[in-house]
Amino acid sequence: MSVKQFFLNHWYQSSPGILRLLAPLSWLVGYFAAKRxxxxxxxxxxxxxxxxxxxxxxxxxxxxxxxxxxxxxxxxxxxxxxxxxxxxxxxxxxxxxxxxxxxxxxxxxxxxxxxxxxxxxxxxxxxxxxxxxxxxxxxxxxxxxxxxxxxxxxxxxxxxxxxxxxxxxxxxxxxxxxxxxxxxxxxxxxxxxxxxxxxxxxxxxxxxxxxxxxxxVAPGEWRAVNDQSLQSKPNTNVTLISGIGNPDRFEATVKSQNIAWDRHIRFGDHHAYRQTDFIDATSRIVMTEKDAVKAISIAPQSSLYITIKAxxxxxxxxxxxxxxxxxxxxxx
Structure with a gap:
């Protein structure tokens, strides 16, 4: 388990558990938050x-x-x-x-x-x-x-x-x-x-x-990553790739479109994409709009992104x- 996942697991449960040991640091955060x-x-x-x-x-x-x-x-x-x-x-x-x-x-x-x-x-x-x-x-x-x-x-x-x-x-x-x-x-x-x-x-x-x-947040349009042209919804399994704050929400959006995925390759929020990030994709790639703007020139030609609307x-x-x-x- 990564350090990030360890903290997330304790942050989003009913009590801090072992993280109570960090209470003095949280007190400092509260002090400076009030001061600001x-x-x-x-x-x-x-x-x-x-x-x-x-x-x-x-x-x-x-x-x-x-x-x-x-x-x-x-x-x-x-x-x-x-x-x-x-x-x-x-x-x-x-x-x-x-x-x-x-x-x-x-x-x-x-x-x-x-x-x-x-x-x-x-x-x-x-x-x-x-x-x-x-x-x-x-x-x-x-x-x-x-x-x-x-x-x-x-x-x-x-x-x-x-x-x-x-x-x-x-x-x-x-x-x-x-x-x-x-x-x-x-x-x-x-x-x-x-x-x-x-x-x-x-x-x-x-x-x-x-x-x-x-x-x-509802699904919007499907577009090509490389040129932002309108595309049809994929009718086969896809590979999800994301670098966002809440990747589970992305999965829920794709699932709501009745689309199955082979795997979800997750990166940290605000990830800077490189061509090597797409090597492990086993099927057509689907990304969020936030990810797509960073992968316009390097994502495989068939890659798609889905827009969302509030x-x-x-x-x-x-x-x-x-x-x-x-x-x-x-x-x-």
Missing amino acids: FSSRQLGLVGGVPVIVIGNITVGGTGKTPLIASLIGHFQAKGLRVGVISRGYGGSLSGEEVVKVHRGHSAAEVGDEPLIHFSRGAAVFLCAQRAKAAELAARECDVILADDGLQHYPLIRTVEVCVLDGERKIGNGALLPMGPLREPESRLANCDLVVVNHGDSIQVNCSIGHEAEFTMT ELGDEFYSQLDALLSQKQQEFS
Whole structure:
């Protein structure tokens, strides 16, 4: 068993078990989390609202499809949408702001920024997201901050926390004893909580947020990895290849399409693909969109990826729009 799997097994059970030995480190994480939170500022950036989409747990929770849905929602209202991101894993991620353009690769700017760019958003990268927001505010009507919940130098207007509906908050402990970046009480300060693929989170401190919504992630289109052209759903067994935060969710998506797989080759989140990663595939390859943007030029010609879309009720968007209107008046 790998070290990572060892921690995951203990994080997502009812109690930390042997990880209680790490309690002093978790106490330090809590101390510094509270200290950082005390610097949180609410408001607008250059008169433009900033919606932070983040989580309080480590690992994938479904932020990317939610952001894609929000991009579409605001574009339909005629607004220019900007996305700011750290650009995790990209060689251009640093202290200077980089605006993503068509010539950038995932190796340069990261996987998620390319996905957001493909949806028609203006995407700005910087390790200091506050600097990226200032530049985005000059040409956008609304800014979405990808994974910026704990980035407190960034002024925010609305906070949306996304939780995995199956894993929820795990054993409820802070890192490294548990999966939490911040204590569960942080949910009380978020405006909206979105539970991805599951029932209500049922934690004692969640009553402070405005509303809680459930989200499902549904399969979308099948496309070729190499040129993004539309393809038909495969009718034979496939090989799954992924490097994402929650690979089990990918398997569930493929299974929902009544597709069987020979094996699932798993890499770590934000994996940088090489041609040798595909050698062990025993059948046609299927990837996530997040993986595909990093394998465009090296995946076998027949490789496919499946897009996904977030499904939320109209009430979520109505609540978000109302919050934005209210807070824009308050901060103007």
